[in-house]
Amino acid sequence: MTRRVAIVGVGYSDFRPATPDVAFHEMMFEAAVKAYEDAGVNPRKDIDSFIACSEDYWEGFSIFDEFVPDQLGAVLKPVCTISADGMYGVINAYLQIRTGAFDIVAVEAHSKASDIVNMWHVMAFAFDPIINRPLKMHPYVIAGLEMMKFLKDSGNTEEHCAMVVAKNKKNAMKTPYASYGSIISPEDVLTSETLFHPLKKLDASEFVDGAVVIVLAAEEVARKLTDTPIWIKGVGWCTDTPWLEFRDWSRAVYAEMAAEMAYKMARIHEPAKQIDFAEIDDKFSYKELQHMEALRLCRKGEAGLLVEEGVTERDGDLPVNPSGGFLGVGNPLEAGGLVKILEAVLQLRGEAGKRQVPKAEVAVTQIWRGVPTTSGAVVVLGRE
Amino acid sequence: MSEKIKEYPGHPLSEQDISTGKVLTTKWRPKARYMYAAGVAISKFLEELKNGRIVGRKCRKCGRILVPPRMYCEWCFRPTDEWVYVKDTGRVVTAVISYIAADRARLEKPEIIAVIELDGASPGMGILHKLGEVDPEDVKNMKVFGMRVKAVWKPPEEREGSITDILYFRPLKEGEE
Numbered sequence: 001m002t003r004r005v006a007i008v009g010v011g012y013s014d015f016r017p018a019t020p021d022v023a024f025h026e027m028m029f030e031a032a033v034k035a036y037e038d039a040g041v042n043p044r045k046d047i048d049s050f051i052a053c054s055e056d057y058w059e060g061f062s063i064f065d066e067f068v069p070d071q072l073g074a075v076l077k078p079v080c081t082i083s084a085d086g087m088y089g090v091i092n093a094y095l096q097i098r099t100g101a102f103d104i105v106a107v108e109a110h111s112k113a114s115d116i117v118n119m120w121h122v123m124a125f126a127f128d129p130i131i132n133r134p135l136k137m138h139p140y141v142i143a144g145l146e147m148m149k150f151l152k153d154s155g156n157t158e159e160h161c162a163m164v165v166a167k168n169k170k171n172a173m174k175t176p177y178a179s180y181g182s183i184i185s186p187e188d189v190l191t192s193e194t195l196f197h198p199l200k201k202l203d204a205s206e207f208v209d210g211a212v213v214i215v216l217a218a219e220e221v222a223r224k225l226t227d228t229p230i231w232i233k234g235v236g237w238c239t240d241t242p243w244l245e246f247r248d249w250s251r252a253v254y255a256e257m258a259a260e261m262a263y264k265m266a267r268i269h270e271p272a273k274q275i276d277f278a279e280i281d282d283k284f285s286y287k288e289l290q291h292m293e294a295l296r297l298c299r300k301g302e303a304g305l306l307v308e309e310g311v312t313e314r315d316g317d318l319p320v321n322p323s324g325g326f327l328g329v330g331n332p333l334e335a336g337g338l339v340k341i342l343e344a345v346l347q348l349r350g351e352a353g354k355r356q357v358p359k360a361e362v363a364v365t366q367i368w369r370g371v372p373t374t375s376g377a378v379v380v381l382g383r384e
Numbered sequence: 385m386s387e388k389i390k391e392y393p394g395h396p397l398s399e400q401d402i403s404t405g406k407v408l409t410t411k412w413r414p415k416a417r418y419m420y421a422a423g424v425a426i427s428k429f430l431e432e433l434k435n436g437r438i439v440g441r442k443c444r445k446c447g448r449i450l451v452p453p454r455m456y457c458e459w460c461f462r463p464t465d466e467w468v469y470v471k472d473t474g475r476v477v478t479a480v481i482s483y484i485a486a487d488r489a490r491l492e493k494p495e496i497i498a499v500i501e502l503d504g505a506s507p508g509m510g511i512l513h514k515l516g517e518v519d520p521e522d523v524k525n526m527k528v529f530g531m532r533v534k535a536v537w538k539p540p541e542e543r544e545g546s547i548t549d550i551l552y553f554r555p556l557k558e559g560e561e
Binding site for chain 2: 026043114116
């Protein structure tokens with residue numbers, strides 16, 4: 001099993017905070033058409049298998065699987081849905097191609113967050129019904145608890161978190177698909193409304209609607225389709241315990257383990273040196289710092305320092321979230337991982353325009369499934 | 385009970401065990417509310433139902449007229465091209481007599497639900513709705529297959545842009561088109 005796999009096409013719909021004018025399937029069609037055009041494939045003839053990623057509670061449908069084939073060109077073809085972030089879909093597509101059963105696989109994920117009227121109630125439904133829900137907590141209490149413990153143990157500060165927000169929102173100003181770009185100072189973040197001390201309003205990303213489709217192909221097919229295949233060099237995923245009572249509140253162990261799995265496969269021994277830029281999960285500001293440390297992009301306790309010194313700026317030595325991350329683009333629910341991969345592919349191809357990072361040969365992308373989970377995935381991508 | 389275990393300790397849960405607090409209970413009412421965006425195609429479809437018309441979308445490549453309308457053709461994987469009105473008459477593809485309501489209660493008067501291929505739409509396409517003025521015996525003896533039917537609409541002032549703007553489909557009368 002040495003078959004290499006590359007990403008040969010990416011496409012996305014118009015990302016906006018609210019999309020009352022289009023249905024989810026019309027958004028998916030837009031993203032799919034663009035991705036297939038980018039890859040130069042006809043889904044009815046060329047694509048062997050389709051993977052859609054969605055969570056029924058976000059969609060407001062039961063068994064959402066049944067609603068995906070038409071708009072992806074997947075009618076009467078092998079289709080499956082993964083109830084997880086899109087990055088898990090890409091990993092599954094990679095493995096499907098590695099088996100030799102399929103040559104071209106498409107992956108889709110989207111967010112219709114604006115369709116959800118009671119977002120916080122839907123999120124709170126993820127708590128244990130017997131011992132956690134009766135306390136009637138807002139789900140972001142979990143983020144506050146974790147931020148508190150992470151900052152205390154790592155030595156990073158609220159100021160560092162505020163710098164992450166300012167950096168990402170500034171990066172987003174040059175990203176066409178970002179909805180929440182702005183020029184603000186760390187001071188603006190620190191003085192924004194305190195929600196769950198130490199978490200402030202601007203430390204949390206806002207939701208956004210949008211769909212992304214990614215096309216993957218086996219090496220021999222990929223080389224025929226494109227001059228710039230972006231190779232999947234390593235994949236990893238991991239889930240920690242769900243118990244809020246005894247999980248590790250200071251480290252993102254799920255991300256550490258997922259990264260080790262992916263790095264081993266990609267033969268990355270010194271991530272800080274071998275990786276050129278990172279697109280990692282920043283649904284909350286402190287998460288970017290915590291994930292940088294989990295992915296060994298810096299030593300424990302030094303993530304904030306790197307941000308402070310400008311190392312993670314777009315033109316720094318190790319750009320982190322040049323897209324603007326979720327703080328700048330918005331949090332697109334299960335499409336989050338595909339947004340990370342989309343940005344990494346555009347950067348690695350050299351197609352990122354005004355936001356192009358100077359050196360882009362190897363990238364790490366990472367996703368976390370959000371509160372209250374301890375689940376996440378990592379994909380390492382490269383030009384060679 | 386298995387062969388080896390003849391008797392379990394205790395007794396089955398009773399109403400009293402619950403009401404007297406002997407059993408832990410926890411209550412959570414999910415407030416999962418959604419505001420589904422109908423989208424371009426279905427919004428137009430609903431708008432036209434309010435006008436007493438049924439609209440579909442035509443794909444010029446395969447020539448099919450899709451009802452309900454969609455902005456893309458799932459076979460050709462391309463955008464559909466134009467709005468086409470179809471008739472409110474058609475033919476029963478399949479039907480069922482439902483004796484049970486959505487909440488599992490026994491219905492006093494059974495309902496007939498049917499899939500109807502509409503005149504003007506491509507074969508096999510149309511609407512899922514209720515049949516009225518049909519003898520359930522005609523379902524049981526399979527005469528319902530291919531039965532010609534027509535929509536019975538709500539009065540215009542009562543329509544609200546919903547699938548229920550059509551009350552049901554009834555058999556076409558002799559000589560009626």
